[in-house]
Amino acid sequence: xxxxxxxxxxxxxTARRGELIEIKALAQHAMENGxxxxxxxxxxxxxxxxxxxxxxxxxEVFRADLQTGVAANPLLQSTTIATESGVVTAIWTDDQGLxxxxxxxxxxx
Amino acid sequence: xxTPISAPSPAPIQxxxxxxxxxxxxxxxxxxxxxxxxxxxxxVEQADAAIRELVRDxxxxxxxxxxxxxxxxxxxxxxxxxxxxxxxxxAQDHVRSVHLFAEGNPLPGILTAYFTPRxxxxxxxxxxxxxxxxxxxxxxVMSDGSFWQTSAETLVTLSACTEEx
Numbered sequence: 001x002x003x004x005x006x007x008x009x010x011x012x013x014t015a016r017r018g019e020l021i022e023i024k025a026l027a028q029h030a031m032e033n034g035x036x037x038x039x040x041x042x043x044x045x046x047x048x049x050x051x052x053x054x055x056x057x058x059x060e061v062f063r064a065d066l067q068t069g070v071a072a073n074p075l076l077q078s079t080t081i082a083t084e085s086g087v088v089t090a091i092w093t094d095d096q097g098l099x100x101x102x103x104x105x106x107x108x109x
Numbered sequence: 110x111x112t113p114i115s116a117p118s119p120a121p122i123q124x125x126x127x128x129x130x131x132x133x134x135x136x137x138x139x140x141x142x143x144x145x146x147x148x149x150x151x152x153v154e155q156a157d158a159a160i161r162e163l164v165r166d167x168x169x170x171x172x173x174x175x176x177x178x179x180x181x182x183x184x185x186x187x188x189x190x191x192x193x194x195x196x197x198x199x200a201q202d203h204v205r206s207v208h209l210f211a212e213g214n215p216l217p218g219i220l221t222a223y224f225t226p227r228x229x230x231x232x233x234x235x236x237x238x239x240x241x242x243x244x245x246x247x248x249x250v251m252s253d254g255s256f257w258q259t260s261a262e263t264l265v266t267l268s269a270c271t272e273e274x
Contacts, residue, residue: 073187
């Protein structure tokens with residue numbers, strides 16, 4: 001497993017223009033930090049999601065670089081200002097540089 | 110080492126002990142080979158080095174940034190941590206990034222979050238791994254280049270990171 005198996009992204013379905021909205025992104029991923037041993041005493045190789053980016057209609061509003069201290073099944077929660085109707089996207093990048101993304105629609109009135 | 114029995118009596122002990130930080134205390138213990146957890150000390154050094162690499166010679170002030178971390182956690186595998194930085198989040202004055210460092214993990218890095226004025230508010234919630242009871246540092250970098258820090262200490266009863274699966 002390198003790319004996350006499942007992704008979740010939560011944003012409010014509707015919002016008023018200028019309102020502060022919360023973005024929550026969750027990925028199903030073991031986030032192996034390379035320090036753990038398996039049952040045979042072998043080190044489990046490192047396999048992390050390195051980065052997550054939140055884009056609002058293609059504009060990057062938040063980014064986080066993840067390191068070994070992030071728990072398995074990483075959750076990232078931040079905010080943005082609702083400016084226009086469109087799509088919020090969370091893009092996760094793994095150790096190999098591969099991307100996985102998920103989107104959620106928001107209607108701004 | 111010989112101490113004459115008739116040594117002059119020492120000056121009366123003063124109880125106004127200067128503030129000794131946990132880190133100084135650990136340093137002294139380590140110097141005498143008495144460190145209760147010598148690995149942890151090395152990790153504190155690593156975390157210090159990582160923070161120094163980030164801030165270099167700049168002054169790091171306390172305030173403006175706050176962190177929420179449970180004071181006691183049963184299980185270090187997944188600990189909810191949230192950070193909040195006071196900032197108007199305008200193009201002229203916003204939080205550029207927030208860096209989290211762990212003093213007691215095998216590697217100090219937890220995560221680095223980058224904000225933009227369109228974030229609206231510099232808040233972040235995530236879940237972290239804690240290998241042992243330790244202190245977590247959060248450092249915010251503002252758009253004017255200033256550094257603000259806070260820290261929180263937590264007790265972990267079951268470690269993460271290194272156990273078998």
